[in-house]
Amino acid sequence: MKNPMKTMDRRDFARLSALALAATRLPAFAQGPSTSPTGAATLAKPLGFAAVGLGIISDIFTQACALTPNARVTGLVTGHAAEKAPRYQQQFHIPSSSVYTYETFDHIRDNPTIEAVYIGLPNSMHCEYTVRAAEAGKHVLCEKPMAISSAECRKMIDACKRANVKLMIAYRVHYDPTWQKIREIARSGAIGEIQGFQGGFYGPSMKGWRLDRKLSGGGSLLDLGIYPMNAIRWVLGEEPSAYRAFVSTMEHSPRFQGPGAVEETVEFMMKFPSGILATAGSSYGMEGPCTLTIDGSHGHIRVEPAFFYTGLKYTGVTKNGPIEGVSPGKGNPYQFVFEADHFAACVRNNTQPATAGEEGLADMLAMEAIYKAAGAPIA
């Protein structure tokens, strides 16, 4: 993937974002932005997305679509249309004929304005709606974690292959220019040979379906631990060969009680064939930093906050002295605009997404291995 940092600057992004957001408040005949704030090439025709599940994450993704000429929200899938659809319909000029329920979902097949789906559902529904979307001939951009088991991930990959549609997992970190730069520095030899990682993502305020194993498939690991894990695998371009892990639940609140409860905290270690050791963790109950440190033989880089939507910072010591940087992105949709631009370009140019289904499967295999190493239930 080309590095959008090269064609974008912070001021441009802010200016274009402001313009685009203003445009979304204009009357129905107003046009979207003519160029993307990411610097991505403008495609001949935007990719039409149906947002599947209208929770917080779909809200952010659809706002990203409003910021780029390359994506357009053309359909909605929701179980609560009366309550949730009107706001989106108004902003994106979506006719009621393009609003579906989970029962009528398969009819998207007959809607040519919907070319792709963005799946922002609870984890346990990712597989079913990816397969159904593929069978309806639609491309799929699916949120992480890809699903709740590696078997499901394989089904999703197969279904999309059979239907000849693109499948991308929404690993927003891969598309963030600051993270791309950090990865480049780490791999350049500037900190010597990479030897280790320490990371964590601890988000104590989580609630809702994430705490219900039937819907989430697991606890903090699937939701938060996946971030340092995926970032480590991505920085290295290598797959772990051994795992160690502990799970723990210390909080004695109703959040973590009952037969469908998930674990509160996971700490895990991965060893790579090269000998690199990585440790990381996640929690729904402990309030630690959101961080990843990459250690080399001659320096290190720490990203903190590492996995927030914006405001990423890195500091480090390299062979050539100290380094530091801050993400130019401001506001929630930032990384999602890059994501939308990338996926739209993959569809239009018939290229493989940088984070295809295989990337989601690799993470799921690692997470299954981590739960197994901890002696904890899997999905």
Added chain:
Amino acid sequence: MKNPMKTMDRRDFARLSALALAATRLPAFAQGPSTSPTGAATLAKPLGFAAVGLGIISDIFTQACALTPNARVTGLVTGHAAEKAPRYQQQFHIPSSSVYTYETFDHIRDNPTIEAVYIGLPNSMHCEYTVRAAEAGKHVLCEKPMAISSAECRKMIDACKRANVKLMIAYRVHYDPTWQKIREIARSGAIGEIQGFQGGFYGPSMKGWRLDRKLSGGGSLLDLGIYPMNAIRWVLGEEPSAYRAFVSTMEHSPRFQGPGAVEETVEFMMKFPSGILATAGSSYGMEGPCTLTIDGSHGHIRVEPAFFYTGLKYTGVTKNGPIEGVSPGKGNPYQFVFEADHFAACVRNNTQPATAGEEGLADMLAMEAIYKAAGAPIA
């Protein structure tokens, strides 16, 4: 132990340190300082130490003795007297009759000016010289790690008990007022219930006897990993009940080759009966931060650098808002003065050192469990 922070201030310490260091440069009849910069009570008579092994650490410890009225260097034990002894003899007015070799070591029994030994030898010699010192009727202040096996630690404890002498392991972190304050904050409930730790001590430039298993008993874990491990155990006052670990050697230099080589890097996890999870690591080859983060249900504290002699800093988020602090100590002997004052007081007042042999044994048991969990050789 009382908190010396309450009786000391940064300016006092600096002023007294400067005076004391100046005093050590005066002619032989000059007196030492009349009060300790730590604020410790001045004992009726300083404790007379023989420094056993004249490497870097003994140099620092003896400089600490020069800064307090409670400790005095009254003897030397070295295999290189001609080369190493004169500087110490001159500074501390030590007659040649109080300079011993490892062969004549047991004669310290007959030297009433030597009441205690400070053992700054390679790890594999700690046990032998602790036992011999105890049998000569001398109190023992021994560097960490206590020894190279739990069996040795038990021998040392038994020998000191039999001889009715004090045994203290030189865990300098326990005596640092900044660390005492951090521990107090962590245990006060200010960050809620403690749930986890992430730490590391990575010192790539290590060389010499530390890389020779026969002398060191192990690699970076015994030398550096022991710091976060001991700090975690100390903050909690709880013993780990399960372990996970990896060792790795990536550096292909002569440092880590040959039959007596030690591991380069260890990453380990400890689970406590309360459910608390701790991860930490150490390395002789990778250049990561020296750090410990304590995570609670409502905040966290990070100490970084965490285990240097001076310059410690902490930052954090508590229920009452952000906190931060910096150690007032400057220069190498800082923590060692607290250590010397504490041990001297224990001897004079016949009280148990805060870091007795049992503390060293507990660490050694944990380190043996870590090596075992990693499938690595022990001692």
